[in-house]
Amino acid sequence: MSSTPTTPEDMLIIHGGTPLQGEVTVRGAKNLVSKAMVAALLGTSPSVLRGVPEIRDVEVVTGLLRVHGVDVDLEGDTLYMDPTSVESAGVEEINVHAGTSRIPILLCGPLLHRLGRAFIPDLGGCNIGGRPIDFHLDALRKFGAVVEKAPDGTHLSAPDGLHGIRYELEYPSVGATEQVLLAAVMAEGTTELRNAAIEPEIIDLICVLQKMGAIIKVHTNRVIEIVGVSELKGYRHRALPDRIEAASWASAALATEGSVFVRGAHQADMMTFLNVFRSIGGAYDVDDDPVEGGIRFWHRGGPLKPVALETNVHPGLMTDWQQPIVVALTQADGLSIMHETVYENRLGYTSELRQMGANIELYSECLGGAPCRWGRRNFLHSAVIAGPSKLHAADLQIPDLRAGFSHLIAALAAEGTSRVYGVDRYITRGYENFESKLQALGAKIERPVAQESHATTHAEP
Ligand code: EPZ
Numbered sequence: 102m103s104s105t106p107t108t109p110e111d112m113l114i115i116h117g118g119t120p121l122q123g124e125v126t127v128r129g130a131k132n133l134v135s136k137a138m139v140a141a142l143l144g145t146s147p148s149v150l151r152g153v154p155e156i157r158d159v160e161v162v163t164g165l166l167r168v169h170g171v172d173v174d175l176e177g178d179t180l181y182m183d184p185t186s187v188e189s190a191g192v193e194e195i196n197v198h199a200g201t202s203r204i205p206i207l208l209c210g211p212l213l214h215r216l217g218r219a220f221i222p223d224l225g226g227c228n229i230g231g232r233p234i235d236f237h238l239d240a241l242r243k244f245g246a247v248v249e250k251a252p253d254g255t256h257l258s259a260p261d262g263l264h265g266i267r268y269e270l271e272y273p274s275v276g277a278t279e280q281v282l283l284a285a286v287m288a289e290g291t292t293e294l295r296n297a298a299i300e301p302e303i304i305d306l307i308c309v310l311q312k313m314g315a316i317i318k319v320h321t322n323r324v325i326e327i328v329g330v331s332e333l334k335g336y337r338h339r340a341l342p343d344r345i346e347a348a349s350w351a352s353a354a355l356a357t358e359g360s361v362f363v364r365g366a367h368q369a370d371m372m373t374f375l376n377v378f379r380s381i382g383g384a385y386d387v388d389d390d391p392v393e394g395g396i397r398f399w400h401r402g403g404p405l406k407p408v409a410l411e412t413n414v415h416p417g418l419m420t421d422w423q424q425p426i427v428v429a430l431t432q433a434d435g436l437s438i439m440h441e442t443v444y445e446n447r448l449g450y451t452s453e454l455r456q457m458g459a460n461i462e463l464y465s466e467c468l469g470g471a472p473c474r475w476g477r478r479n480f481l482h483s484a485v486i487a488g489p490s491k492l493h494a495a496d497l498q499i500p501d502l503r504a505g506f507s508h509l510i511a512a513l514a515a516e517g518t519s520r521v522y523g524v525d526r527y528i529t530r531g532y533e534n535f536e537s538k539l540q541a542l543g544a545k546i547e548r549p550v551a552q553e554s555h556a557t558t559h560a561e562p
Contacts, residue, residue: 111525115512116545120359125538127347127365128154129340131531133302137309138162141182142211148335150180154533164198187215210284213259221255228500230444236277265290273298273414285327286315292327300415301370305341312336344370345421349506351398352425355383356514360399407435411469424507430486431459437486440469445480450504457495460487499523502531
């Protein structure tokens, strides 16, 4: 087990070997909901966001909005946000609410428009890579922000307001595209963003901004043009469904040889995943009823097939789909390849799968169709998975959110009883009610009986 400590209670006991059968519901996408909440800061009237999942990232952004004077109220899965009295927050309160979240970066544009200043705590890297924010800061400077690095973090101000820019991203970063959108919608003049990310969550954020009164044109070839306006109003919006969570349940069905109906899963946002799912040996059936619909995923029977895959920006295979797919590929009959091109260090979790009996080797070479940014820089970013391997139970330490869910899937597929540590710290960030969903699918899981000693240290990654 890796050394990151967690409390003994932050653990799930999984008795594996039972195929997952049944139905789960996915609600709004974590990676849209948090950004749409930030967008509400730009409005002069309240916003209403529907389909909000009960996850910790929503709590984090709620805390950040509240310390900035936004009235936030959650009723069921509907979030009401009133930004009419936005105010500055102290560094301490921002730090307390942000924790290790990266969301404070995205508050910059809206806060510079509303208050003329913003603050970003020091974020550092994480278990999946360095996670720099150079694109964000570079774009904000070009918009006219003054960026000052201080011992407590980065302080930004906009003494002359923000002005439209022509900007080309070095890489189609999701966060940096959102940064530019949130700054440009109320900047003076027109912004042209080239090499923009066009993930469905970005398009949904554009829909939110358009409802608020923004003028945004999405051209071909990753070009987005934004005409700044002087005022935006609140919005009413239903978040697009979480395609990462949907793919996670689909992969769990495949790895455990089960069948899961994912209510809310949306075909158009998952096309690339669906093609991969079928090519490995999974089957699916789409019910596109707007209210009750979803996608049923199941194992077709017989051995799974090996495949060569690489992650990429949309419309490529999402980097967040990579980990659950790799678990399923440990059961494929032959050699599979996964080339991770988005993050430099997103295969570390495979060491835990090896401990469970998976045969996975990591390489620094680009084992994909085209060389990527990490090939010449010695990052272990390609994996060769030789299957099928009989997975056996183990004690697992979750390193990050998506890898963590893939560890759960591996433990569910394995024979015997595994202990998975770090579930509260990581999984609850992005998977709502995952324990009751697992139970509804027939998984045999339990929490440890509470112990008296709490001696273990709690360190953030
Ligand atoms: C978003 O992260 C998601 N997070 C990630 O999901 C997702 O994996 C990623 O997009 C890619 O789809 C949220 O939406 C909250 P990026 P983001 O900027 O925006 C490099 C999850 O678990 N880069 O598209 O931070 C970066 O290092 C999370 O839900 C720079 O070099 O990702 C990476 O190699 C994990 N400089 C690449 O771009 C910058 O200033 C893509 O990152 C910014 C990014």
